[in-house]
Amino acid sequence: MSTRKNITATADELFYHNGFDVTSFADIAKQVGISRGNFYHHFKTKDDILEAVIDLRLAKTRDMLRLWAEGAETPLDRISCFIHILIRNRREIAKYGCPVGTLVSELGKLDHVSKSHAATLFTLFVDWLVTQFSDLGCEPQDARHHARHLLALSQGVSSVAQALQDDVFVDDEVNMMLDYVAEIARTNSLKRKS
Amino acid sequence: MSTRKNITATADELFYHNGFDVTSFADIAKQVGISRGNFYHHFKTKDDILEAVIDLRLAKTRDMLRLWAEGAETPLDRISCFIHILIRNRREIAKYGCPVGTLVSELGKLDHVSKSHAATLFTLFVDWLVTQFSDLGCEPQDARHHARHLLALSQGVSSVAQALQDDVFVDDEVNMMLDYVAEIARTNSLKRKS
DNA sequence: GTGAATTTAGGTCGAATGTCCTAATTTTGT
DNA sequence: ACAAAATTAGGACATTCGACCTAAATTCAC
Numbered sequence: 001m002s003t004r005k006n007i008t009a010t011a012d013e014l015f016y017h018n019g020f021d022v023t024s025f026a027d028i029a030k031q032v033g034i035s036r037g038n039f040y041h042h043f044k045t046k047d048d049i050l051e052a053v054i055d056l057r058l059a060k061t062r063d064m065l066r067l068w069a070e071g072a073e074t075p076l077d078r079i080s081c082f083i084h085i086l087i088r089n090r091r092e093i094a095k096y097g098c099p100v101g102t103l104v105s106e107l108g109k110l111d112h113v114s115k116s117h118a119a120t121l122f123t124l125f126v127d128w129l130v131t132q133f134s135d136l137g138c139e140p141q142d143a144r145h146h147a148r149h150l151l152a153l154s155q156g157v158s159s160v161a162q163a164l165q166d167d168v169f170v171d172d173e174v175n176m177m178l179d180y181v182a183e184i185a186r187t188n189s190l191k192r193k194s
Numbered sequence: 195m196s197t198r199k200n201i202t203a204t205a206d207e208l209f210y211h212n213g214f215d216v217t218s219f220a221d222i223a224k225q226v227g228i229s230r231g232n233f234y235h236h237f238k239t240k241d242d243i244l245e246a247v248i249d250l251r252l253a254k255t256r257d258m259l260r261l262w263a264e265g266a267e268t269p270l271d272r273i274s275c276f277i278h279i280l281i282r283n284r285r286e287i288a289k290y291g292c293p294v295g296t297l298v299s300e301l302g303k304l305d306h307v308s309k310s311h312a313a314t315l316f317t318l319f320v321d322w323l324v325t326q327f328s329d330l331g332c333e334p335q336d337a338r339h340h341a342r343h344l345l346a347l348s349q350g351v352s353s354v355a356q357a358l359q360d361d362v363f364v365d366d367e368v369n370m371m372l373d374y375v376a377e378i379a380r381t382n383s384l385k386r387k388s
Numbered sequence: 389g390t391g392a393a394t395t396t397a398g399g400t401c402g403a404a405t406g407t408c409c410t411a412a413t414t415t416t417g418t
Numbered sequence: 419a420c421a422a423a424a425t426t427a428g429g430a431c432a433t434t435c436g437a438c439c440t441a442a443a444t445t446c447a448c
Contacts, residue, residue: 017303018303021215024405038425038428046407104356106213108290109290109291156347157350159295159299163295173342231438234439238437
């Protein structure tokens, strides 16, 4: 892997685990195994690293969403993929929260220029979910509503899970989210028949 | 107001607006209007200030919950008070997120000793909501489930609202939460009749 | 009123930060 | 093979941080 990508991937992990502001050049350099001075050749400022990290996350998210769209047959299965990240990443979430939500929150408090850039990560999920709910037969405004609701729920579950450290809670909420989507699919199919 | 309380209140605000780690002694001193050196007499370390801030928030939260319990006639009205903080504090939430969730998240990433102390802020809300749902006629495990679900939703709405900056979204979610509670109250009253 | 206790201001300290520079080292193009 | 370019290491820099100290100012007790 190129050094630049190596730096970006390491910064991505450290920003997630420890926070953007707390993570120093020295921390990243130590983990990558290069000298601090080497940074300036790849990234002029720390903000440049942040931009690269956000771009990396955008790319990884797009890949993940595409994989879900291709891998699952029905919109319902695809939405289930989204919901199940809460279980698949439960260990990391319990420790560090949601990588998107915590970054947006921190950048918001720092009033950082990249906060809107980070927020586009959210819209990536919203847009994808809107597509799925539309494919499920929802009207545009309903699809948007359901998509945002699901995103908010996943954020909230991450946040509370980090505080309470309770696996059962996550399972319960995931089941509720699955029921929520199944109910929408059911009513939509009824509507279609009438 | 005493200097100590003045420091604590100012630190409370700055920790919320800018984050704990980012906020420096100098920042607090400047806003309070005292010299930096004066701190050491009131708080030995920055962590001591954090402890005092968490205690302050615990006290303020307890007062607020007591006020809601006394001010509202029915459990349903009391739960509505909780839900409506999302609207009452919408400006601050859109800027800085939820004061509890963002603090727990930051302390979790810092692996700070006070993270569990901060997490008790969450349990304060959970316990209070459990009481309300129990008064509404819910079984203990149901009450706990509903309480945590509502808390997670409020957290998620705060998080997504900060990213999307959309007032309509908050209104929609608040209405959904109110419907959720109303539905529980309705089914409970039906159960009671049978 | 006066001595003791509390509170305050201002400065110092080492450590750590982001940024930047320079000189080696390695890689690349021909 | 060799010059040019890219990459790397290590250190210098001004600044800021939490922590700590001392002395002046203020408040309090009697």
